[in-house]
Amino acid sequence: MDFPAGTFTAIMGPSGSGKSTLMHCLAGLDRADDGEVHIGGAEITALSDRELTKVRRDRIGFVFQSFNLIPTLTAMQNIVLPLDLAGRKPDRDRLGAVVRSLGIHDRLQHRPGELSGGQQQRVAIARALVTRPDVLFADEPTGALDSTTASTLLSFLRTSCRDLGQTIVMVTHDPIAASFADRALVLSDGRIVDDIDEPTADSVLGAMRSLAA
Numbered sequence: 001m002d003f004p005a006g007t008f009t010a011i012m013g014p015s016g017s018g019k020s021t022l023m024h025c026l027a028g029l030d031r032a033d034d035g036e037v038h039i040g041g042a043e044i045t046a047l048s049d050r051e052l053t054k055v056r057r058d059r060i061g062f063v064f065q066s067f068n069l070i071p072t073l074t075a076m077q078n079i080v081l082p083l084d085l086a087g088r089k090p091d092r093d094r095l096g097a098v099v100r101s102l103g104i105h106d107r108l109q110h111r112p113g114e115l116s117g118g119q120q121q122r123v124a125i126a127r128a129l130v131t132r133p134d135v136l137f138a139d140e141p142t143g144a145l146d147s148t149t150a151s152t153l154l155s156f157l158r159t160s161c162r163d164l165g166q167t168i169v170m171v172t173h174d175p176i177a178a179s180f181a182d183r184a185l186v187l188s189d190g191r192i193v194d195d196i197d198e199p200t201a202d203s204v205l206g207a208m209r210s211l212a213a
């Protein structure tokens, strides 16, 4: 399958259908037993561990199903951690724009334990976006959020895709969340069984129901 640059794709499917596995292979977090993954010009399935680490760091943003924030660091320290590890300085304008548009600018000196679930998830997204990745992979980024916070976040993702050309691949269980994407892929038992353009909550729900039937 292809994920053209600047598009927003939702990946759906029942629990255990392979959504997280697919994302981990696409992002070079797991090694695929078979097949190839290309990001931009790089075939990441052919890279050494060392080269892969560099591509992951420079070109890929990942938001995990669990937030994976470091509890002893503040929100700001968590956000700039990937840059720190790479020995790079954050681009102040970029950093400011990301935290403002995610609405966490006034929570940056707090530790994750002092933030709500939605705020923690937004910190995780800021961390993934601050490096300007070629692709943002997000595994159920709205799973722990109430519907208002979720829709703010999804609008933010859609805007970064439409206005800034950010490529996004997002796993979700929620047909409404999928309707924010340009396209929805449906997995079942590790295979793609549907590919819906301009998904609506209804069309996605229909596809999921036909799987269950």
Ligand SMILES: Nc1ncnc2c1ncn2[C@@H]1O[C@H](COP(=O)(O)OP(=O)(O)OP(=O)(O)O)[C@@H](O)[C@H]1O
Pocket (backbone or CB within 6 Å): 013, 014, 015, 016, 017, 018, 019, 020, 021, 022
């Ligand atoms: N590290 C692993 N080793 C072996 N099997 C695994 C591993 N991780 C996941 N699996 C299995 O692979 C299948 C797909 O798992 P995966 O986590 O990709 O599902 P998912 O679609 O993300 O599900 P969910 O919606 O519950 O997050 C499941 O049967 C799971 O038990």
Ligand SMILES: [Mg+2]
Pocket (backbone or CB within 6 Å): 019, 020, 021, 065, 139
């Ligand atoms: Mg999963």
